[in-house]
Amino acid sequence: MASDTITLTAQCHCNALTFTSPPIPRSSLPLKATNCHCNSCRHLTGSLRGSSDILWPGPPPSSPSTNSLLKKYTFSPRLNIFFCGKCSTTLFWEDNSTPGTTTYLVFTGVLTPTSPLREGEKLVEWDAHMFLDDTTDGGAVNWLNGLNGPAGEKPRRWLGWKDKSEEANPQNVWPQDKKLFPGYAENLLDAEPPNKGDVPVKCHCGGVDLLLNAAQAQQDFKDRQARGEQLPWFVDPSSYKLLGSLDGCDDCRICSGVELFAWTFAELKHISYSAANGGGVLPTDTTKLREAVVENKGPGLGTLALYASSEDVQRYHCGRCSAVVFYACDSRPDMVDIAAGLLHAPEGARAERVISWSWGGKLGFGSDMKGTWREHLAAMTEQETEQFRIARGFPKSFRRVVKEQGASAVPGGSGQV
């Protein structure tokens, strides 16, 4: 009898919080999930993918038996978020949109079945992508058709609310009109105001309110190249844009609550406080940044908080709304990874005037998914990002060329297909 049921856990990255469902019948699988690409969800999780959740089949996570580390954030008048106060893992939605009823949804990125799935059994099935319109350029939607596996249904696409807005065809690249995402062919060096300049890096609650000084960074890299200096590994030597890269690792999945995280990379000297916070550059090395956050120096850092996930790694997040913000490690003292979902770029969620995305090729840390219910997601991402690149006529990125052909390919720049 026991084998006819399955139990689920939702656990944060630091393991301080674990929630367990009662045994649920295997006949109730797969559990239906929705992926929301709206601006609010992207700015809440830091993920380019927004949020992804299923109805939680367990007891309410707010019950008194839960750990006091569980923190609550008011996302909207009807929705609250529960997250870990130590590692900031985004765990649950509390939904009060139906008067008199409270339901809980769990983020798919923190979900683990406690016993193996049977042959052919699926834990989660994504039925929809919603709020594509918010992304302007499609964000991550074009490489998430295979969420349900190669033989599974493609999730339906909605420009706004699921079932209540215009529907887009999942067979097509979205948006169809290339003019709707002009960012790829342009960069900030030759952009016109008001699109020339800084890109806000801002979480949902606005407590983390920083600026990526992208135009200044591109000029700086161009000047350094002219002086014969070697550019950092994450800078496109032709466009001076910053590398954008997808990440399949367990750590970023759990901390954000969403599979397939997306990062871009920047030197700390190219990140500043917002004008509202007095401007000025962030501490320019990761040791000073860590000290400033730990000692809560200066109002400009706002709600930026720190979780040391290992001895040499610092994961920065918003202590109020839980958004993933930066990843820093001691071996790269002058730079951080920036959560791509926090960028507020006018050209769209992928911020393509600023970021040179690496499409196709091997997914970073995709092997973390091996042997888990998410195993198909790595191959899906590799195939679909390549299909997207070819459909849009984008060349292989500089980073992929370097990886595939070795460092000698660099002088050719990113134009090599």
Ligand SMILES: [Zn+2]
């Ligand atoms: Zn935690």
Ligand SMILES: [Zn+2]
């Ligand atoms: Zn949303």
Ligand SMILES: [Zn+2]
């Ligand atoms: Zn926040």
